[in-house]
Amino acid sequence: MKKFEKAxxxxxxxIILAAAKFWLKTDLLFFRLLAGAGLGYALARAYTGxxxxxxxxxxxxxxxxMRTMLFMFFITAVLITAFLFGKDPASYxxxxxxxxxxxxxxxxxxxxxxxxxxxCASGVLTDLPQALPRAFTTLIFxxxxxxxGFPVQYTADWVQESWFSTYIGYRTMxxxxxxxxxxxxxxxxxxxxxILLGAICLFFTFLSYYYEKRQKKSGKYTGLxxxxxxxxxxxxxLKNFKLFSKDTYYHFFEKPWTLKQGAIAxxxxxxxxxGVTGYGWxxxxxxxxxxxxxxxxxxxxxxxxxxxxxxxxxxxxxxxxEHQISVQNFxxxxxxxxxxxxxxxxxxxxxxxxxxxxxxxxxxSLGGLTMGFGTxxxxxxxxxxxxxxxxxxxxxxxxxxxxxxxxGIISNKFSEKVF
Numbered sequence: 257m258k259k260f261e262k263a264x265x266x267x268x269x270x271i272i273l274a275a276a277k278f279w280l281k282t283d284l285l286f287f288r289l290l291a292g293a294g295l296g297y298a299l300a301r302a303y304t305g306x307x308x309x310x311x312x313x314x315x316x317x318x319x320x321x322m323r324t325m326l327f328m329f330f331i332t333a334v335l336i337t338a339f340l341f342g343k344d345p346a347s348y349x350x351x352x353x354x355x356x357x358x359x360x361x362x363x364x365x366x367x368x369x370x371x372x373x374x375x376c377a378s379g380v381l382t383d384l385p386q387a388l389p390r391a392f393t394t395l396i397f398x399x400x401x402x403x404x405g406f407p408v409q410y411t412a413d414w415v416q417e418s419w420f421s422t423y424i425g426y427r428t429m430x431x432x433x434x435x436x437x438x439x440x441x442x443x444x445x446x447x448x449x450x451i452l453l454g455a456i457c458l459f460f461t462f463l464s465y466y467y468e469k470r471q472k473k474s475g476k477y478t479g480l481x482x483x484x485x486x487x488x489x490x491x492x493x494l495k496n497f498k499l500f501s502k503d504t505y506y507h508f509f510e511k512p513w514t515l516k517q518g519a520i521a522x523x524x525x526x527x528x529x530x531g532v533t534g535y536g537w538x539x540x541x542x543x544x545x546x547x548x549x550x551x552x553x554x555x556x557x558x559x560x561x562x563x564x565x566x567x568x569x570x571x572x573x574x575x576x577x578e579h580q581i582s583v584q585n586f587x588x589x590x591x592x593x594x595x596x597x598x599x600x601x602x603x604x605x606x607x608x609x610x611x612x613x614x615x616x617x618x619x620x621s622l623g624g625l626t627m628g629f630g631t632x633x634x635x636x637x638x639x640x641x642x643x644x645x646x647x648x649x650x651x652x653x654x655x656x657x658x659x660x661x662x663x664g665i666i667s668n669k670f671s672e673k674v675f
Contacts, residue, residue, distance in 0.1 A: 258600030262509070265597030272590060281578060287532055288580050292587020293594065294525045295537070296382055300592040301599075302518020303482045305379040306638035307370040310664030314371075316478045317471030319464035321515060325643075326457040326464075328519035332647035333453055335527040337446050345435070346427040349535045351645045353635050353652035354418030354430040358409075362634025362641065363656040365626045367663025370638065372671055373623030377539040377637035380624075381585060382592040385602065387609035393617055394624035395543070401628020402544030403565065409632040410566035425650070429635075432651035449649050456654060486514045510599040526647065533580075536644035539588075540631040542581040548572040619674065 272293075280286045299305055309322040340348065353359065370376045373394040375383045380398060383391035409415050418425070422436035438448025471477040492507045513521070526537050548561045549572060562569035576582050596602040612620070627637070634641040634656055642660065646653030 261597050261600045261602050262505075265594055265599075265602075268597060269594060279577065280583070284533065285578065285580060285583050288584040289587040289590075291525055291529050291532075292584035293591035294587075295378070295522065296588035296591025296593075297595050298513070298518050298521040298525065298591075299378060299382045299588070300595040302513040302515055302521070303486070304515055304518045305376060305382065306642065307374060307376045307379050310367065310661055311371055311374060311668065312480055312483075313464070313467065314665060314668045316480050317468055317476055318479050318483055319468045320483055322464045323461050324515040324519050326461050327516065328523050329643065329646045329653075330450075330454055330457045331520065332523040332526055332643070333649060334450065335523060336530060336647055337450065339527070339531055340435075341444060341446055345424050345433065347534075348530065350424075350428050350433070350648040350650070351536045351538075351636065351640065352425040352428040352431040352433045352648060352650040353641060353645050353656075354416065355420055355432065355652050355655055356414055356416075356418055358412065358415035358633040358635070359641070359652055359655055360659050362630040362632070363659030364663035365630030366634060366637060366641070366656075367630075367660035367665075368667040368670075369623040369625070369627030369630060369663075370660075371623075371664040371667035373620050373627065376627070376639075377543070377631070378588060378639055381588040384589055385593050385596055386605040388606070389612045390609060390616070390620050393612070393620040394627075397621045397624030398540075398628040399543040399547035399550075399624075401625040402540055402631055403547040403628075405629040405632025406544055406565035406567060409635060415633055415635065420651075431645075434649040434651060446649075453646075453649070460657075482512070483515070486512055489514065510601075523647075526644070536640070536648055538581060538636065538640040538644065539585055540628070540637040540640060542579065542585055543628065544632075545571050545579065545582070546576075549576070615674070619671070 276286055276289050280289065304321065304324070306325070309325050312321050313319045366376075370379075373380070373390065374387075375391060375394060377398070380391050380395045384395070416430070418430040418432075420432050421430055422433050424433035424436050425431045434449035434452060435445030438445040438452075441448040468477065489511060493503065498504060530536055544565070545567075548556075548558075548565065551561060552558060552572060558569040558572040561572050571579075577586075593602070596605050631637045631641070636642070636644070636656075638660070641656045642653050644653075645656070
């Protein structure tokens, strides 16, 4: 079975590439699919994701994923500086999000929901082939939450207006662009911004180590099996290297990546995406558009949906495979499936979580709903309101992180009482 899965994985790659090149109407759509597949592959192979940053720390005491995320934020910002230096930052669609009550509430709601559903906007896609009932239930209500949140996002001043702003921030999305605070550093503010960003990352890293140390001293630390596996991976035996061997195949296609390897891959892909498209990585808005498309299947017009959501009717009338973020999101799912197939783990993973109780279904519905609605208040998810803004030097990402963590902690306490 595993040999069949592996062969099927490579056949799928060929078919998908050929079909995408033939059917997708533009090279940019083809790039979006490839970028999404790369993101999905990296997330799946490194067994990483944003939701685990809080859940792993709370449930097992391990803060390794949180520390790796902070490392990823910093190196992505360093890479992106290469695109921004010497240019007008406002010429890129940087996500310098407003800082307001919407960001705070949205971060809290998103953290609450992601901890219940054990996934986030990207994780729900990579989890579909591994935990279908949980991920699918979460996704449906995530879509609904985004959809009903659209009117609030686009009409509420407490979501759109920022308490603080800077020059470039005002010219983009209204928030605080950190290099604006260091314009006298001789490097257009980027040196000072990177030093500040590094200091913040080190501060949160120190807190993470301190928390993990306390958990170990108290006997509450259990750690995570996959992290132990990643820490003890054997390097390739180069002395006895054979191109066509089980060992070579294992190291190239099966062997899990470490969290840091996954972080580096994500950082590189996200940086390339900014350079090619001019936009950062975003996911969640497309989910609300998908919900609108479902309503259209039942006879609701694109114009009626547009009037409710405050979006243009074209967003809902555009075919799925002509919508850039939808294609990119589809690519994330494809990338995760490709890894599971080529690693010979698809069927094993698919069968691992096929049963959920009614109580679990209700909880995952709540998780999806609060995540979806929270993204509209914060104008993004763990990607669009956290990773991309921080790597774009936006102060808003750090505000989102703090309240996401608070929401995640309260959610875990709530889940303990329910379950």
